[in-house]
Amino acid sequence: MNSPIPVPATPRTPTDWNSPAMQNRIRRRYAAERRFKALGLVSILVSAAFLAFLLITMVGNGARGFTQTEIRLPVDFARSTLMLDPAALKGFGADAALAGADIEGVTAAAADAAFGDGGARLLSDGAWLSVREAIKERPEVLQGKADIWVPAATSVDLAAKGDGDAAGEAAYARLKAANAVQTGINLTFLTKADSTDPTLVGIWGALKGSLVTMFVTLILAFPIGVLSALYLEEYAPRNRWTDLIEVSINNLAAVPSIIFGLLGLAVFLNFMHLPRSAPLVGGLTLALMTMPVIVIAGRNAIKSVPPSIRDAALGIGASRVQVVFHHVLPLALPGILTGTIIGMARALGETAPLLMIGMRAFLASPPGGITDPATVLPVQIFLWSDEVSRGFVEKTSAAIIVLLVFLLAMNGLAIYLRNRFERRW
Amino acid sequence: MNDHTLNDIAAHQPAATEGTLKMAARNVNVFYGAKQAIRDVSIDVTQENVTAFIGPSGCGKSTFLRTLNRMNDTVASARVEGQITLDGEDIYSPSMDVVQLRARVGMVFQKPNPFPKSIYENVAYGPRIHGLAAAKADMDQIVEKSLKRAGLWEEVKDRLTDSGTALSGGQQQRLCIARAIAVDPEVILMDEPCSALDPIATAKIEELIHELRGRYAIVIVTHNMQQAARVSQRTAFFHLGTLVEYGDTSEIFTNPRETRTKDYITGRYG
Structure with missing residues (x-):
């Protein structure tokens, strides 16, 4: 066998681990460790502070957007100028009958009567809508008097929330003394669409627009992205x-x-003549943006499936399609889904491309389908932040909270899916 | 390594029978791009004998094994020349269906690689994709038979729904053998099946190979010369991509014709 190679005997000087140079080196090493730890801690604290600042400001401003001040308005229908037959308000003719009635005038008159001259200005411009709803619900009120809760004007609303001007504060104090004011959950905000009056706006229109647009994006981007990733990883030859x-x-x-x-404007609107402002076009445009993200995440997830699993399946005579769909895809799915949801979350927050294709129209009703004009949450936030009326400030923050909750829900879903389906080797 | 032990082990082997020809390779060359990995290898694999491929790392024995069921097809740069036949049929001819070929020539890999599914599903997967079981009862029978043949049934019969990856390394490898057996192959290729296992698990696999001999033509690649001496009747020694010597295991280990073989089995290199 191998004979050992003779090594010339050299005198061995032992390392002096206690020499000053060595001690100095040790001190420097510890100092470097402490410095690194301190820097890391500082950066964490700074980012946490930014996040806390953002959340506190948003919640502080936005929480008020979910409440609405209401005023109790006594209306004497029997003595009013309203010529309405309660019998006509039953069934399908109700809307037609109400359309002809001067409910706005009656509401204003009732406010003036109850709160003195200029009382109508304490009410929201849309206060008559509440009166109309009350009549529609209970036509019998027309025979007598009724107290109806109607939304307050912005100045009173802000005063009630502790943020009003002098006139508003005074009016609020007067109403409060008369026990004719309350602040409650703003259902309008959660169920209605945009409006010119900040007391009447709702986020549901934009939220539904976002949901429909995201649906179109997902339906297009997910299958195309996943199939592209599978083809590129499992089938395509490596070449130029x-x-x-x-x-x-x-x-x-x-x-x-x-x-x-x-691109969406040029191709989908100008060339293909799809409807403007529609979630269909918004979804198509966002799908173009989301697809590469899904392809990249998908390829990484597919790459991380161990080759031994492919060998195992091929080795017992599975075809390549069987290998891909029985083994590779199920194992890569958590990664693909996580990537997809991150891409979708990014698309959900996009404003600029949707402005280009006209999804910034003023829309007072939620979209009914993918070709109806619609807007989306971030665009709605952009539009409201541009409004002059002070009432829109809290509505903008409230809309941001809705968007953030939506995003958090999506990210939570991503984490759940990853943990639920992840397999370890 | 001690020559006498190897001699003793090899001498205790049942003598290689003449055997019926199962697979034959003639003048096989394999290239990875411009690099030639296998040079002009001709070899016969018989039904009755276990054939062992030995040789130092990188000598091409695994590469050659993978040409026998065309697993090298998955490597884009790999190119195979020459002729390999299974029952006289050229496996590289265009009329050969590679999926069927791999069902007929099963494979067990170096690292146990069960699917991350239940034990039952691991074994049932092959028969299912090839449509070998018509009803659930047939499938149950195939799974039981395969696990029994792989010597794993007694250990797992009460937990067939557990994940295959939860088993120990040796059990996983026997599960992989059961999975290969389940599609009823004619040849089983084993690529260093014990290199990731401890001695006890290795002994069980070797025992299993003895039991499977004859029913399936078995080809095993191994680093461990004692293992080659213990389990095989025919041994092929590869070096630098060439087949140096191929003969009865007892001959190779006791009386090698080539000096390179002698040097390798006596531990001079490799």
Whole structure:
């Protein structure tokens, strides 16, 4: 066997672990560790402070957006100028009958009567809508007097929430003394769409627009993205063309979203003549943006499936399609879903491309389908933040809270799916 | 390593029978891109004998094994020249269906690689995709038979729904053998099946190979020369991509014709 190679005997000087140079080195090493720890802690604290600042401001401003001050308005229908037959308000003719009645006038007159001259200005512009609803619900009120809770004007509303001007404060104090004011949950905000009056706006229109747009995005981007990722990873040969495709997809994921908006405008609206402002076009545009994210996340997830699983399946005679759909895809799915939801969350927050395709119209009713005009949460926030009336400040913050809750829910779903389906080897 | 032990082990082997020809390779060359991994290898695999491939790391024995069920097809740069037949049929001819070929020539890998599914599903997967069981009862029978044949039934019969990955390494490898057996192959290729296992698990696999001999033509790649001496009747020694010597195991280990073989089995290199 191998004979040992003779090593010339050299005198061995033992390392002096206690020399001053060595001690100095140890001190420097400890100092470096402490510095690194302190820096890390500081950066964590700074980012936590930013997050806390954002959340506290949003919740502080926005929580008020979910409440609404209401005024108790005594209306004497029997003596009013309202010429309405209670019998006509039963059934289908109700809306037609109400349309012809001067409910606005009656409401204003009742306010003036109850709260003195200029009383009508204490009520929201849409206060008569509450009166109309009350009549529709209980036509018998028309025979006598009734107290109806109607939304207060912005100045009174803000005063009730401790943020009003002098006139508002005075009016609020007067109403409070008369025990004719209350602040409750603002159902209008959660169930209605946009309005010109901040006391009457709702987020549901934009929320539904976002949901429908996201649905279109998901339906398009998920299958195309996953199939592209599977093909590129499992089937495509490695050559110049697939390299080119890979680079293009990576670049596509980094293209600014406004460019996708212009593309959507040029292709879907000007060339294909799809309807403007529609969730269909918004979804198509966002799908273009989301797809590369899904492809990249999908490829990474597919790559992380161990090759031994593919070997095992091929080794007992599974075809490539069987290998992909029975083994690779199920194992890669948690990663793919996480990537998809992150991409969707990004699409949910996009404003710029949707402005380009006209999803910024003023819309007083929620969309009924994917071709109806609609707007989405971030665009709604953008529009409200531009409004002059002070009442929109809290509504903007409230809309931001709704958007953040939506995003948190999506991210929570991503974490749940990852933990639920993740397998370890 | 001690020559006498190897000699003793090899001498205790049942003598290699003449055997019926199952697979034959003729002048096989394998290239990875421009690099040639296998040079002009010709070898016969018989039904009755266990054939062992030995040789130092990187000598091409695993590469050659993977040409026998065309697993090298999955490597884009791999190219195979020459002829390999299964029952006289060229497995690289265009008329050969590679999926069927791999069902007929099963494979067990170096690292146990059960699917992250239940034990039952691991074994049932192959028969299911090939449509070998018509009813649930048939499938149950195939699963039981395969697990019994792989010597795993007694250990797992009460927990067939547990994940295959929860078993110990040795049990996982026997599960992989059961999975290969379940599609009723004619040949089983084993690529260093014991390299990730402890001596007790290794002994069980070796015992299993003895029991499976004859029913399936078995080809085993191994680093462990004692293992080759224990389980095989025919041994092929590979070196640098060439087949140096191929003969009865007792001959190779007691009386090698080539000096390179002698040097390798006596531990001079490798």
